[in-house]
Amino acid sequence: MNRIGTQTIATQRCTLRRIVPSDSQMMYDNWAKYEEVCRYFPFHPFTDIRLYQEKVQQWSAQYASGTYFHWVIEWKENGELIGTINLGNVDEASFMSDTCYMLSPRYWGRGIMTEVLHAVLNYAFNEIGLNRVQADVFDGNTASAHVLTKCGMQLEGISRQKYYKDGAFIDAAQYAILRGDSGLLFVKQS
Numbered sequence: 086m087n088r089i090g091t092q093t094i095a096t097q098r099c100t101l102r103r104i105v106p107s108d109s110q111m112m113y114d115n116w117a118k119y120e121e122v123c124r125y126f127p128f129h130p131f132t133d134i135r136l137y138q139e140k141v142q143q144w145s146a147q148y149a150s151g152t153y154f155h156w157v158i159e160w161k162e163n164g165e166l167i168g169t170i171n172l173g174n175v176d177e178a179s180f181m182s183d184t185c186y187m188l189s190p191r192y193w194g195r196g197i198m199t200e201v202l203h204a205v206l207n208y209a210f211n212e213i214g215l216n217r218v219q220a221d222v223f224d225g226n227t228a229s230a231h232v233l234t235k236c237g238m239q240l241e242g243i244s245r246q247k248y249y250k251d252g253a254f255i256d257a258a259q260y261a262i263l264r265g266d267s268g269l270l271f272v273k274q275s
Contacts, residue, residue, distance in 0.1 A: 086177050086214045088151035096204045098197065101156035101170065103148055108157055109141040110134065111166040115189040122187055125223035127248045127255075152177065154213070158201055160192070167192045170205055172218065181217035182209065193228070199235045206236060210264045219261040223248065233260040 094101040104112075113134050116122045123130040131137040147153040154172035159165070168188035175182045184205065188198050209215040220238065222229050234240075238260040246254035 086152075086175075086180055087212065089212060090148055090151045091154050091156060092208075092212070094156065094204050094208055096200050098161055099167075099201055100159045100161055101201065101204065102159060104141060104144050104155060104157045104169070106138070106142050106145055108166055109138040112141065112157065112169070113137045115166060115191070116168060116187050119190060121190055125226040125229065126185075126187075127250055154182070154208075156205070158188070158197075167197070168201075170198075170201055172205065172209055172213070172215070179217070180215050181219065182215055184209075184218050184220050198232045202232060202236045206262065216264045217261055219259060221247065221257040221259055224256040224258070230258060230260070236262070237266060238262040239266075 091103050093103075113131060117131045117137050120130050131140070144155055147155070152175050154175070156170050157166050158168040158170060160167045168186060170184065170186040172182040172184055184202065186198055186202065206218060209218050218238075219241075220229075220233055221244070222233065230240075239262065241259045241261050244257045244259055247257040248255040
């Protein structure tokens with residue numbers, strides 16, 4: 086596994102780059118404070134910008150490790166920060182990670198996350214050298230399941246009552262993709 090850390094990735098419509106502390110206000114305003122964005126995560130939206138600024142500071146401090154992969158998604162057309170995506174819980178011994186993403190509601194339904202996830206999977210397999218990337222999807226999050234399947238990820242099963250939120254246990258579907266899955270368009274970019 087290559088310990089190359091988070092490097093800038095360009096897609097057709099977006100630039101994926103490292104998060105810096107000065108991004109916190111736009112990140113908070115565009116998605117971190119919205120219930121509809123956080124509804125399918127095991128946490129609630131941030132209600133205090135100061136707490137979110139601390140979280141962003143913590144994220145940006147982790148880049149020195151070489152195994153921290155977390156991008157803010159910048160819309161090329163206007164420079165607006167519209168979401169985040171990561172490769173988290175990296176297991177170097179097994180060459181695998183999780184992925185998780187959030188997107189501003191104003192940008193939903195445009196195929197952006199499919200475009201971004203595809204680029205991150207390319208990075209995971211061709212640059213970092215991972216063998217497996219997986220994602221959990223809360224029960225009911227059909228939009229995210231659709232993004233994952235469009236990027237070649239396969240449903241492997243349901244983890245019953247894996248998460249607990251708002252007084253209820255929640256099932257999660259686990260999707261995954263392997264470097265060697267046939268028919269994928271993960272081509273090393275020059």
